[in-house]
Amino acid sequence: MIFKAVREGRPYPDHGLSARDWANVAPRTVRLDDLTTTKRQLELDHLLDEDSTYYGDLFPHAVLWHGETYLEDGLHRALRAALQGRNTLHVRILDLDAFRAGTPLGPPSP
Template sequence: MIFKAVRDTRPYPDHGQTMRDWAAIPPRMVRLELLTTTKSTLDLHGLLAEDSTFYGDLFPHVVEWQGEFYLEDGLHRALRAALQQRPTIHARVLTLPD
């Protein structure tokens, strides 16, 4: 399995982060096998698009809450890394208090 689990929702409380707030978090390495996705559907056009990150952040957004890592944004990038047989991705990780 690529990810730890696949969900349709975010189990953690709303964090209120803006794109500017996310950009202030330095990226770090995260293992794909530790991530739980917060989306269960994938747009194949988005996965295959060469410019899929042109208007967004280059790094996926991960929320760490209660010891778990949730992939909030960047499912396409994470899956692309898995298809290239890379076990880790660089992601911005926001740690929320329990």
């Protein structure tokens, strides 16, 4: 199995992060089989498009919620990695569990 689970929709609350906010979340390596997708459908043209991240973030976005890591954006990049024989991927992970515990969402204050 490539992913831990496949589901439709996000079970976590809206975090409100913008593209600029995501850029402040450092990427880290994650095993593909630890990710739960939030989309069930693939678009084959996006999967095969080598320039699909030309205008976006190079790293997929995921959200840690109740101990589960949900792949919010980057399903096609993750699947391409699996098709290339890789079982890990660099992903920006927003830890909503830490936020619930009192840690701020954004980057540290100056």
